Amino acid sequence: YVRGIFKNLHGWFINCLRYLFCCFQDRAGQFFSSGHTNNWAVLVCTSRFWFNYRHVANTLSVYRSVKRLGIPDSHIVLMLADDMACNHRNPKPATVFSHKNMELNVYGDDVEVDYRGYEVTVENFLRILTGRLPPSTPRSKRLLSDDRSNILIYLTGHGGNGFLKFQDSEEISNVELADAFEQMWQKRRYNELLFIIDTCQGASMYERFYSPNLMALASSQVGEDSLSHQPDLAIGVHLMDRYTFYLLEFLEDIHPASKTNMNDLFKVCPKSQCVSTPGHRTDLFLRDPGSVLITDFFGSVRKVELTMETINLTDPIEQLESAESGELQKEMHTYADQLPVSEIIHQKPKQKDWHPPDGFILGLWTLILLVFFQTYGVKHLKHIF
Amino acid sequence: MGLLSDPNRRRALISLLTRLNTPICGMPVEWLMKTMQAKGLEVFTQRFSRTLPFPDENKERYMVRGTNVYGILRAPRAPRTEALVLSAPCSPGDNNNQAVGLLLGLAEYFRNQIYWAKDIIFLVNEHDLIGMQAWLEGYHHTNTTGMDWSPLQGRGGSIQAALSLELSSDIITSLDLVLEGLNGQLPNLDLANLFYAFCQKIGVLCTIQGKLQRNDWDSVSGYSHAVQTMMLMVMKQASGRPWGDHGLFLRYHIEAATIKGVNSFRQYKTDATTIGRLLEGMYRKLNNLLERLHQSYFFYLMPSLSHFVSIGYYMPAFGLLAVILLLRALDLWVQLSTPPQRTEDGVTDIEPVRGTHFKTVADLLSLLTPLVISHLTGVALYMLPIRFQEMAVEHFPVSETEAVVLTAIAVYTAGLALPHNTHRLLSGEGTEQGWRVLKLVAVLYLAVLLGCTALINFSLGFILALTLVPVAAFVTPHVPKVLSAFILVILSPACTLLFSVFFFQELQEMPISFQDGWLLFLSVISQGILDHSLYGSLVYPLITLLVYPCWLLFWNILFWN
Numbered sequence: 015y016v017r018g019i020f021k022n023l024h025g026w027f028i029n030c031l032r033y034l035f036c037c038f039q040d041r042a043g044q045f046f047s048s049g050h051t052n053n054w055a056v057l058v059c060t061s062r063f064w065f066n067y068r069h070v071a072n073t074l075s076v077y078r079s080v081k082r083l084g085i086p087d088s089h090i091v092l093m094l095a096d097d098m099a100c101n102h103r104n105p106k107p108a109t110v111f112s113h114k115n116m117e118l119n120v121y122g123d124d125v126e127v128d129y130r131g132y133e134v135t136v137e138n139f140l141r142i143l144t145g146r147l148p149p150s151t152p153r154s155k156r157l158l159s160d161d162r163s164n165i166l167i168y169l170t171g172h173g174g175n176g177f178l179k180f181q182d183s184e185e186i187s188n189v190e191l192a193d194a195f196e197q198m199w200q201k202r203r204y205n206e207l208l209f210i211i212d213t214c215q216g217a218s219m220y221e222r223f224y225s226p227n228l229m230a231l232a233s234s235q236v237g238e239d240s241l242s243h244q245p246d247l248a249i250g251v252h253l254m255d256r257y258t259f260y261l262l263e264f265l266e267d268i269h270p271a272s273k274t275n276m277n278d279l280f281k282v283c284p285k286s287q288c289v290s291t292p293g294h295r296t297d298l299f300l301r302d303p304g305s306v307l308i309t310d311f312f313g314s315v316r317k318v319e320l321t322m323e324t325i326n327l328t329d330p331i332e333q334l335e336s337a338e339s340g341e342l343q344k345e346m347h348t349y350a351d352q353l354p355v356s357e358i359i360h361q362k363p364k365q366k367d368w369h370p371p372d373g374f375i376l377g378l379w380t381l382i383l384l385v386f387f388q389t390y391g392v393k394h395l396k397h398i399f
Numbered sequence: 400m401g402l403l404s405d406p407n408r409r410r411a412l413i414s415l416l417t418r419l420n421t422p423i424c425g426m427p428v429e430w431l432m433k434t435m436q437a438k439g440l441e442v443f444t445q446r447f448s449r450t451l452p453f454p455d456e457n458k459e460r461y462m463v464r465g466t467n468v469y470g471i472l473r474a475p476r477a478p479r480t481e482a483l484v485l486s487a488p489c490s491p492g493d494n495n496n497q498a499v500g501l502l503l504g505l506a507e508y509f510r511n512q513i514y515w516a517k518d519i520i521f522l523v524n525e526h527d528l529i530g531m532q533a534w535l536e537g538y539h540h541t542n543t544t545g546m547d548w549s550p551l552q553g554r555g556g557s558i559q560a561a562l563s564l565e566l567s568s569d570i571i572t573s574l575d576l577v578l579e580g581l582n583g584q585l586p587n588l589d590l591a592n593l594f595y596a597f598c599q600k601i602g603v604l605c606t607i608q609g610k611l612q613r614n615d616w617d618s619v620s621g622y623s624h625a626v627q628t629m630m631l632m633v634m635k636q637a638s639g640r641p642w643g644d645h646g647l648f649l650r651y652h653i654e655a656a657t658i659k660g661v662n663s664f665r666q667y668k669t670d671a672t673t674i675g676r677l678l679e680g681m682y683r684k685l686n687n688l689l690e691r692l693h694q695s696y697f698f699y700l701m702p703s704l705s706h707f708v709s710i711g712y713y714m715p716a717f718g719l720l721a722v723i724l725l726l727r728a729l730d731l732w733v734q735l736s737t738p739p740q741r742t743e744d745g746v747t748d749i750e751p752v753r754g755t756h757f758k759t760v761a762d763l764l765s766l767l768t769p770l771v772i773s774h775l776t777g778v779a780l781y782m783l784p785i786r787f788q789e790m791a792v793e794h795f796p797v798s799e800t801e802a803v804v805l806t807a808i809a810v811y812t813a814g815l816a817l818p819h820n821t822h823r824l825l826s827g828e829g830t831e832q833g834w835r836v837l838k839l840v841a842v843l844y845l846a847v848l849l850g851c852t853a854l855i856n857f858s859l860g861f862i863l864a865l866t867l868v869p870v871a872a873f874v875t876p877h878v879p880k881v882l883s884a885f886i887l888v889i890l891s892p893a894c895t896l897l898f899s900v901f902f903f904q905e906l907q908e909m910p911i912s913f914q915d916g917w918l919l920f921l922s923v924i925s926q927g928i929l930d931h932s933l934y935g936s937l938v939y940p941l942i943t944l945l946v947y948p949c950w951l952l953f954w955n956i957l958f959w960n
Contacts, residue, residue: 063689102477102516103687250687 440470
């Protein structure tokens with residue numbers, strides 16, 4: 015009887031352990047559900063001139079948050095189209111403030127700008143995203159992401175329906191941006207990508223996305239203008255845009271261990287505060303936004319993968335079948351074959367259009383001439399023959 | 400933060416102003432140089448001298464010699480590529496003493512700020528417009544008016560905007576904004592809007608043409624008030640003279656305006672510190688500019704400071720007047736090309752005017768002679784008054800200015816007599832075709848002339864069109880002679896000027912008697928001649944060399960038979 019109880023206890027204990035282990039594993043699974051191992055950020059301010067101070071302040075405040083949450087400068091590509099801190103009109107040189115009365119200096123003393131001034135162009139931006147940079151480009155100017163990188167892309171400046179203006183002289187369209195992201199997907203340059211844009215009619219910029227694993231946020235819908243926050247009377251310009259101002263306030267509460275997810279980010283700056291209606295797009299994103307942490311994109315939380323299996327490195331790596339009969343079948347990833355050479359070499363020649371043989375045409379014309387001369391007078395024929 | 404919140408600075412400024420309240424003879428060059436240098440500016444001077452063609456009785460000067468003093472505040476961190484100018488004309492007596500004091504106070508305040516991206520030039524010019532002309536010519540290395548000046552030792556970058564101050568007392572009740580410049584050129588409307596918006600923000604009363612804006616636009620009196628203000632602007636623009644020191648900047652594509660302080664009987668008075676804050680704010684705004692002001696209109700009329708009429712609205716009115724002339728020309732062309740007796744083949748019919756008319760040399764002469772004679776009369780009107788002033792002074796008991804003006808009027812009146820004699824001298828009676836051809840040429844000439852004038856100086860073109868187009872269209876040798884001669888003289892340029900003088904005084908609510916009006920008319924003529932030789936104003940040559948001959952052609956047509 016005691017042995018029975020002991021066996022029951024043992025069984026119960028094993029069950030308990032197994033349950034706990036599964037629970038732990040579920041939580042562990044949940045913890046590792048994002049699937050990324052490193053974080054990158056590309057922060058772009060596209061407008062120059064002193065009265066666009068607020069765009070530089072926007073970008074620098076996101077830079078500040080991202081750096082505070084752990085992404086190092088080597089993984090941040092910061093593009094600022096103009097130098098506000100050292101502008102001749104800045105009454106407080108070497109500072110860029112985001113709150114009036116000079117409460118917060120987002121320029122700091124360790125800012126690293128990778129692309130400055132006239133280097134911020136559409137071409138450079140697209141080259142960074144797609145990785146097509148000349149070999150002489152230094153590492154700080156490259157986006158060296160891989161297929162396990164989560165990338166945060168933040169754009170701010172002046173925009174319109176379907177375009178974003180760079181430097182007052184050129185534009186990037188939403189189609190170009192979507193194609194750039196598709197190139198990134200095909201070259202496996204990101205795992206998941208969060209795209210935030212703070213411009214007028216910003217929602218138009220993410221309308222054309224078609225690559226998987228993209229989530230997008232914009233500060234205003236098509237037809238609406240994004241408005242700026244308060245001006246500072248001593249500096250004489252508007253310091254921040256509303257959306258990024260409230261985004262900064264939201265991010266100031268995030269620390270590396272916080273569990274806030276994307277649904278809270280979508281709620282940042284409702285219409286009562288922002289005057290414009292912020293929008294977001296999650297249909298291309300595979301995971302549920304509620305399970306995506308803010309720190310997945312804004313921070314760099316080091317993840318460790320626990321594996322219970324030994325990997326035999328001498329054998330060639332084979333496709334793994336899913337060990338547990340998971341609901342999600344892991345997709346077989348292959349590179350898209352952009353130039354199917356074998357097909358080109360071995361294809362059949364294209365059928366040319368059929369022409370009647372040449373002699374036939376000659377004969378036809380001779381016949382026509384003969385008929386002509388017969389009708390109109392044989393005397394002309396004598397002149398020919 | 401802001402100007403003169405520090406009581407010490409306020410006291411320093413007030414002491415400066417009271418010191419300048421005492422009458423100064425000429426300009427205190429040494430004192431200005433020392434003061435500006437003490438404030439940390441780079442100080443330079445420029446000497447200039449000019450002998451006027453004849454003495455100016457309004458300002459009582461003939462041989463002008465003076466010195467401009469200017470100090471440059473260098474932008475602390477910026478390259479020296481752009482500059483702003485703040486100027487105050489310094490005249491003998493207490494005409495503008497407060498402005499110089501305010502300028503110096505502002506210079507000291509500006510020197511302590513680090514946010515300047517452009518150099519600021521503080522200019523004190525002597526003999527107002529003449530000194531300003533000398534300085535601008537020296538700055539831009541041009542010499543359009545034949546003045547004698549010493550080259551500038553120090554220079555800022557290219558000037559983006561300029562403001563000129565005229566303050567006669569240290570208590571101001573309102574500020575008047577003057578925009579009209581040389582040849583009717585106006586600064587960009589953005590500058591006026593900027594000033595007005597900032598005045599409203601600070602709470603200073605701002606007027607234009609000396610008239611305060613009214614709120615009742617719908618009522619008849621409100622509307623007529625606005626029309627009066629606009630007509631004042633039209634009159635001032637048509638005169639082609641710079642109504643403030645800023646007027647000379649506009650030629651160099653520098654947006655400039657003059658701010659006049661007015662001390663009238665009002666309850667709410669502002670003091671110099673508020674004006675200083677206003678100017679500090681204006682300069683800070685101009686400092687933030689990245690390019691010259693060019694986004695808003697350059698051609699406009701302002702019935703009040705918050706309303707304007709753009710060129711798209713007022714040009715069609717002028718266009719319709721010009722169309723009258725073109726229609727008349729078309730009518731004449733059609734009349735000329737259907738001659739009563741004509742030849743067999745159609746070749747001659749195609750160009751009948753030339754064919755019919757220039758068959759004889761006499762016909763050609765009959766067309767050319769009035770043209771040449773009229774233009775020679777115009778040239779005489781342009782050149783004789785100044786050339787023969789010594790001879791006139793010898794023979795008649797008048798001063799030089801009076802000699803010039805009266806000679807001009809004499810030549811003008813003599814021109815009326817000429818055309819009677821010329822063509823009778825040549826070919827006896829004039830032909831029917833003859834006057835038609837002449838009128839065709841004259842009408843087209845007038846249309847082109849008025850069109851070009853309206854493009855440059857709309858008000859002048861419009862006023863001339865209003866008075867000349869009706870007569871030009873209707874005059875023929877067959878209308879009643881005495882009546883139409885009378886009307887033609889009444890609507891000639893000189894009488895238009897006379898009536899405008901009276902009208903201008905009426906609009907300013909200072910009506911004058913006929914004698915005063917006549918004297919004012921004479922002085923206006925002399926000022927016009929002086930403006931032309933001193934600053935390059937184009938009104939006087941335009942009227943004498945082009946409009947008057949054109950009018951003479953019509954006079955000639957009237958007396959064709």
